[in-house]
Amino acid sequence: MDPLAKLTLPPPFEEALSRHEREIMRFLLRMTRDRDDALDLFQETWLRAYRAYPQLDSEQGLRPWLYRIATNLCRNRARDNSRRARVISNGDGPGDGDHRLASAAGGGGQEDTLHLRRAIAGLPHKQGQALVLRKFAGLEYEEIGVALDCSAESARASVYQALKKLKAMR
Amino acid sequence: MLEDRMWMREMLDDDGPLGMDGAPGEAAVGAALRAVRTRLARALGRVRRPLARAGVIDSPVGRLLVAESAHGLLAVRFLDSPDAPGALTALRERFDLVEDTRAAARIRREIERYLDGDMHALDRPVDLSLVRSGFQRRALMRLRRAVPPGSVITYQALAAAVGAPSGQRAIGNTMASNPVPLYVPCHRVIRSDNTIGNYGGGVARKIRLLRAEGFSLSRDHRLPAGSVMGHLGTHIFCRPRCPAAMRANRAKTVIFADSGRARGAGLRACKLCRPV
Known part of the structure; x- marks a missing residue:
């Protein structure tokens, strides 16, 4: 039989939403460490997901796609925040955005997580993102590749490099 | 210096995802979801597709x-x-x-x-909102209304019928992109040389559908010899070479498989050429 004859209908958007809302919210809370921001980005992520849903081939493609959107929104927000911070402090001090990314490394603000956050913030951007998606969101390398717009191999290499650097600091 | 805590060791030494240690509590996630659901549903409602x-x-x-x-x-x-x-x-x-x-x-x-022969089984309403242009919609609706089962029309005649006498190319494209084949009978549009032409679902299907509607096609996919020309304005049908049929307005001319089908559609035989 022609493989195209096996074409099936995708699940309704609501089903995708209820299947993934929890992990996306968890991811955003972790990334932003700010409940209001997390709620805003959650809504924006799903509105964009709704708009793009017709173009997504399958439900399997949805999850990394969601993380990609959520990651980009977090990055934009971090950039906006750091720009705002720079304006206020007139260019002094470290970029707040890096802390935002590093803040993804969860925990309750104890010393060790603070160290870890700083360490992740010191990593090159892509390595830090890949590490967070792998370790804290639990994505497969293929999914990280989709989220960061690179190959699975490149995603694996980024996580490897990030871990190597963190270990060197230990 | 990173302290060598348990979960950090797990993170640095293991390839897989971390456990839940670093995560926000499930209660916090649930509360955040409850806080945002109504707002999200309202926002989605504004951009919702039908x-x-x-x-x-x-x-x-x-x-x-x-x-x-x-x-x-x-x-x-x-x-x-x-x-x-x-x-x-x-x-x-x-x-x-x-x-x-x-x-x-x-x-x-x-x-x-x-x-199985119930020629009215596909009469339900169609929604042509997937059709891109007004011209294409007009052509498809005209085809559906004017060309009943057991008859066919040429690309050229259909083009003339929607006011574009030299638009048979555009009609061909319209038929190729018809979103509701069978129900909008694009299989009933044929070439002016009386061969059946192409079909979006493959020529074999076009033959099958035309046969189901009473056409016995020759081996080179031409219309049968007994087919007659029907005029939808005068409600008269003629042999193909009748002078009256040659003069008739192409835009209103369809081709019936045989006289019986033409009579079934409410047309009467031409007194000049006397088709049987």
């Missing part, structure tokens, strides 16, 4: 993707055609699909009844 019921059916003419809106039948796509995935995407861009096996089964039964 609903369409859809399904995949195994019909006598092959596996089909079918969909209907509140206004009528939206799509019938042959799944073995190379543009089936694109057609599904186009459908999803305009409508939110809900799988509905009962609605799909109704459509399957209609097609079965039709191929």
Whole structure:
């Protein structure tokens, strides 16, 4: 039989939403460490997901796609925040955005997580993102590749490099 | 210096994802979800696409993707055609699909009844909102209204009928992109040399459909010798070479498989050429 004859209908958007809302919210809370921001980005992520849903081939493609959107929104927000911070402090001090990314490394603000956050913030951007998606969101390398717009191999290499650097600091 | 805590060691030494240690509490996640759900539902409601019921059916003419809106039948796509995935995407861009096996089964039964000879089985309303231009919509509606089962029309005559006498090319494209084949009978549009021409679902299907409607096609896919020209304005039908038929307005001329079909459609025989 022609493989195209096996074409099936995708699940309704609501089903995708209820299947993934929890992990996306968890991811955003972790990334932003700010409940209001997390709620805003959650809504924006799903509105964009709704708009793009017709173009997504399958439900399997949805999850990394969601993380990609959520990651980009977090990055934009971090950039906006750091720009705002720079304006206020007139260019002094470290970029707040890096802390935002590093803040993804969860925990309750104890010393060790603070160290870890700083360490992740010191990593090159892509390595830090890949590490967070792998370790804290639990994505497969293929999914990280989709989220960061690179190959699975490149995603694996980024996580490897990030871990190597963190270990060197230990 | 990173302290060598348990979970940090796990993170640095293990390849897999971390446990839940670093995560926000599940209660916090749940509360955040509850706080945002209503707001998200309202925002989604503002950009919502209309609903369409859809399904995949195994019909006598092959596996089909079918969909209907509140206004009528939206799509019938042959799944073995190379543009089936694109057609599904186009459908999803305009409508939110809900799988509905009962609605799909109704459509399957209609097609079965039709191929068994019930020529009114496909008379339900169609929704042509997937059709891009007004010209294409007009052509498809005209075809559906004016060319009954047991008759065919040429690309040229259909073009003339929608006010574009030299638009047979555009008519060809319109038929090729017809979202509701069978129900909008693009298989009833043929070439001016009386050969049946192409079909989006493959020529074999076009032959099958035309045979089901009473045409006995020759081996080179031409119309049968006994076919007659019917004029939808005067309601008279003629032999193909009748001088009256030659003079008649092409835009109102269709071709019937035989005199019986023409009479069945309410036409009378020409007194000049006396078709039998």
